[in-house]
Amino acid sequence: MNAEILAVGSELLLGQITNTNAKFISSQLSELGINVFYHTVVGDNSKRLEEAITVAESRADLIIFSGGLGPTKDDLTKETIARHLGVNLAFDEVALSYIEQFFAKRGRPMTENNRKQALVLAGSEVLANHHGMAPGMILTKDERTYILLPGPPKELEPMFQFEAKPKLGAMLNDGGVIVSHVMRFYGIGEAELEVSVQDILDTQTNPTIAPLASDGEVTLRVTAKAETEGKARQLIASKVAEIQAIVGDYQYGIDDDSLASKTVEMLLDNKLTISAAESLTAGLFQSELAEIPGVGTALIGGLVTYTEEAKVKQLGISQELLDTHGIVSSECAAAMASTVREKFGTTIGIGLTGAAGPTAHDHQPVGTVWIGIAIGDEDPITYLLHLSGMRNTNRLRAVKFTCHYLMHQLEERGYMKRY
Secondary structure, eight states, rough: EEEEEEEEEEHHHHTOOOOHHHHHHHHHHHHHHOOOEEEEEOOOOOOHHHHHHHHHTTTOOOEEESSOOOSSSSOOOHHHHHHTTOOOOOEEEHHHHHHHHHHHHHHOOOGGGGGGGGGGEETOEEEEOSSOOOOEEEEETEEEEEEESSSSSHHHHIIIIIIIIIHHHHHHHTTTTEEEEEEEESOOOOHHHHHHTTTHHHHOOSSEEEEEHHHHEEEEEEEESSHHHHHHHHHHHHHHHHHHHHHGGGGGETTTTTHHHHHHHHHHTTTEEEEEEEEETTTTTHHHHHTTTGGGGGGGEEEEOHHHHHHHIIOOOHHHHHHHHHHHHHHHHHHHHHHHHHHHHSEEEEEEEEEOSSSSSSOOOOTEEEEEEETTOOOOOOEEEOOOOOHHHHHHHHHHHHHHHHHHHHTTOOOOOOO
């Protein structure tokens, strides 16, 4: 099955919002083994939308629409598709009742145009919207499938994942299943990873393996098709073991894991506490950890010591050390890590200092970063990075590398592993 994603909305063409829906839908379709060859964006214009539908029909078996299902005059997706396919629109009573109850509960009058949101293509399978009002729908006509989804990501994502995706899977497999398993890697580039597992990639059949790089990370999506989920997972497990035998040292997690979530998991599982002194990252390391629920028993606190004066006054680093070695140095990162650990009484102390950009700092070129890690009473370990991204990209990568190196240091000391 080949798919095209057709986003409707003039706001996308004007650059007022980003088309994150297409990215999300594409990633979900890849798990089903559905090829996405085109992303199309069209404004709120019925004629141009119908022209785009005609083009999409010439090259796709599956056309997925996002947006244009709302109550206003410029929401014209389903009306245009209905006219194009020669089908009627009909009220879905369940959706209409839900919309009426929505307004009744809030004590607000329901204007007539809100009824429009309950209209669906006659003969379609309705997709419930548990996070908004306009339902989605699936219609198969002349051996082509059309899926209509609302535009807001908070409505589209759960609707596709829990309503549309299972139905697509059943259509593709005649009762079989498709299961995907994502392997997440850090500290190795996409090209290096691909070369390392090239023999496996060259001989793949079922499962299939798809590499993807993003924000300095690399993933391998292993997807298997089988009669049952158990058999699919057996196929995946065998292939995952082959890959881990080659590049397992770089794997930090699976599926929806992040470097921050796995770091927090290791800290909690091993009953460790952590504090951080941050310069170039200005609290970003602690912020990333704080996004993970339950981190409160591990993340005790920290300091943002952005200036040289703050490093001396707040952390107590000696002026002589900074004068001798500089702010962007191994010695400074080590001192930041050890002093913050002592101040907060934690198992682990982190120090981050560097030149994020766009100009050099402390006579060090942009992208120079030193990471200090102090564990217990041991001498701090430091790592040097030479990053090449934009300012905020460098800051985020410094945080990710900190998580990466910390997990490896904990494993080397015999603490519970990452996965």
